[in-house]
Amino acid sequence: MTASADAEAAANELTPLADYLGSVLRRLRALPPLDLDLTQAHGNVLAEDVVAPHSFPAFDQSAVDGYAARWEDISGGGRSMGYVPTQSGGPGGRNVRLNVVGDLGAASWRPVRLTPGACFSVAAGAPLPLTADVVVPVEWTDQGMAAVEIFRVPKRGYGVRRAGEELPAGTLLARAGTYVSPALVAVFAATGIGHVVVRPSPRVVIVATGDELVDVGRGSQPGQTVDANSHALTAAAAEVGALAYRVGICDDDPEGLRGLLEDQTLRADLIITTGGTGTGPGDMVRRILSRREGSRAGPVTFTEVALYPGTSLGFGTVGAEEVPVVCLPGDTGSALIGFEVLARPAINLLAGAEPVFRPSVRAHLLETISSPVGLREFRPAHVAERRGGGYTVQPLNGGPYTLSGLAEANGLMVLGERVTSAAAGSTVDVLLLDRRR
Template sequence: MKSVDAHLADILATVRALAPLEVELEQALGTTLAEEVASPVPLPPFDNSAMDGYAVRAADLPGVPVTLPVIDDVAAGSGELRAVGPGHAVRIMTGAPLPAGADAVVPVEWTDGGTATVTIGRAAPPGNAIRRAGEDVQAGEIVLKPGTLIGPPQLGILAGVGRRRVLVRPRPRVVVISTGAELVEPGNPLGPGQIWDSNSYTLAAAVREAGGECFRVGIVGDDAAAFLDQLDAQLVRADLVITSGGVSMGAYEPVKEALSPLGTVRFERVAMQPGMPQGFGVVGDDQVPIFTLPGNPVSSYVSFVLFVRPALRKMQGLPAGPPAPVPARTTAPLRSPQGRRSFLRGILADDGTVAPVHGQGSHQLAALAAANSLIVVPEEVTEVPSGAFVQVIRL
C-alpha cells in the first residue's frame, strides 16, 4: 500500500497555484494577495483629533480650571483652514483636521462642554488626543505582501490606501459529485435500500470552510457513462473536482470504471484507516485535478482533511502540507491495525487530553459530528495505552 505521506506528496506535486486575476475590492474576501501593496499617502494623511473635544495650545493650560473663548468649530471632513491663537479654543470633532497653532486636544469629558466659552478642568499635555500624519503608515510603505490571505482587516487596509481593484489568486472553484444508486437527496422519501446523501453536503461545506467556491451537483447512480457525462458538463466551471463513492474493489464502481481508461487518474490503496481506497489525477483538456474519495462518510471527510485541504491551500497560493498536529494525552487505550496510519475520531479538551468517541466505524457519521479532532496512530503501532501521549489533528 502507498503511504499517506507519499500520496499527499504526489498530490502537491501535481496541483498548481491558480493564475492571478484582478478583482474589485468587494470580490477579494477569501482570496490570496498576488501583489505587493504600498500606501500612496501617509496614514493618517493629516494631523487630526482622536476625540470629540477642544483644540488648544497646551501652554494656555498652566493651571486648571481655566476658561477659554471658543472661536470656531471643526467637523470631520472639513477642508477649511483653521487656526488657534494664544488663549483661544476651537471645538473639534473626532477625525477633524487639527487647526494650525493647536498642539493638544482636550476631551469634552474634561470640560463643561461650552460652545461660546469652555471651562477646562484638567490639563492636557502637548500631543494629547492627536493622531499624527503618518503615525500608522508612511507614504510608500508596504502594507500587505503577496501570499496574504485577505480577510476583513486586510480589505480594510486595501480600501484605506485607496485601492479599488487588487491582484489576487482567486478562491478555487470546486465541483462535488456524489455517486451511488442508493443515494437520495435529503428531504425526499427513502425507498427500500436507500439512504440520504450526506457526503456531498459535508464535502461542499468543507470546501467553503477551506476557502473555495463549491458547486454541489446532482447524484449520479452506478452508471459510468452517466458519470462521464456529468463530469464533462461540469469541467467548464471547475478548478478542482471531488467525487465520493465508486472507487472500491467491488462491482458497480462507476467512478473507477469511467476514469481508469483515461490513464490520467490513479486508483490506489493508501495505508490509512479510514479511507484506504483513494484516487487522484487530472481530467479534461485543462488538466483539472480530481479527487475520487471513498463513499463511506467518515472516510470521505477524513480524506478531505488529509489530502484535499492541502491541495486547496496550494491552489490559493498559501503554504501547503500535512495538517499540523498537536500533542495530547489519551484518556482511553487505542487499537490500530498493523501497517496502517489510523485517524481515530476524538474529543480534544482544554486540559490537553483527548478522548476517543464511541463509534469508530467509517459509516458512523454521528460519531464524527461529535468529534473535534483526529487521533493519529502511526503505521507501526497497534496498541496505545491510556495516558500515553498521541498526536492530534484539530478539526
C-alpha cells in the first residue's frame, strides 16, 4: 500500500467535521432570557420581538433651524406682510417678508398657533406651531428677528417631521434573534422603551493546561512553553461577544484539574480548555475527563475529527450544573482553528445568535495549493473584493505555520476532505474573519 493510500485509509477512520459539529451543537441550548435595562442590552441578542409603544417622532417638529410658516403665506396664496422686489424668491421674483412672533426651542412645550402673515423662529427638534406646514432654513433668509425676509421658497412640507412619520406606534422594531446594536438601542429609547428581554452574553472561562506552560513576558526554553493559548482564546471569546475570563495555567495534576473545573462551573456557561487532548503520555485532560467511572462513561468525549490543523477535540459537560466544556489542542494555531469551528458556534448558540457560523463567500484562488487527503483544511488567507465584482483569495501560511498565517488573515479558506489540490483560478469557499483591515 502506498503512503497516500495509507493516509487516505487513516483519514477514513476520522469523524467528518460536519457530523461532529451537528452532534455537538444539538446538545446545546440558548441561555434563559433576561430582562435588561437598555443601557446594558448592547451586544446581546433579543429573546423576543420588540414593538414600538410610542411613535417617533412623538410630535410634529422642525427638522432644521429656520422659520416655521404657513406655505400659503410664502407661496403667494396668503396674506403675507409683503413682497420685496428681487431677482429671485417668491412669485414674480419678489422676496417674502413675514412677522416673527416668537422663538421655539427643543424644550418649548406650550402649544402655539400661527396667524396669517406670521412665523416663528424655530430650532431643529422644536415642536411645530399649529397650522405650520413648512420650515424655511435660516440660510434661505436674512435671519431677521422681528421680521424676516425669505429669499428662497421651499416646497410645502420642507423641514417638517410629522408625528409617527418614521416609526408609528405598534411598529415591529426588531425580531427575536436580532443583535442589539447601538443604533437599535437608539430606536428603542426614542420610542419609549427602557427594558428589553435578551439572551445574556455567555460567561466563558478559558483554562490552559500543561506542566510545561509558563506565563507571557518571557521566551520559551527547552521544557517550557509560553502560554499563548489562554490569552488568544480569551480574546477570541470576547470578540464573539462573550464575557471571557482567563483562569490561566493549570498543571497536569488530576486533582488540581478536577477541582479547578468544579470551581469554575459556578461562574461559567461554557468552559474552554486547551492542551492535553491527544493520546500521548502527558495528555492529562483527555485522560482525566474521559475516564470511566464504573459502568458510566466520562463527562467528556474526545473525538478524532477530520480537521486540519488539529484533529483531537473534546466536548461534554462538567460539574453538577453540567456546564458545557470544549477541549481544544495545545498547539496555538490548532487551538484557534478549533475555536473557530467548534467553540465560536457554541458561544453563538448559547447567546441565541443566528447564524452561528461566520459568513462565507466564494473566491477565485490566486495560486495553486495542496491539501491533506481526507481532512477538511482551514487555511489562513487574505480575501479581497474584485473591482468588477466577486472575490479573490491569497493563501497564507497554514499547517504547522497556521499561527503566523492567522495573524495576517482576514479569511479562512475551506478545502474539503476530497480536495488534495486546488489550482490557481479555481473557486473555493472562504469564511470571512475581521474585515476592518
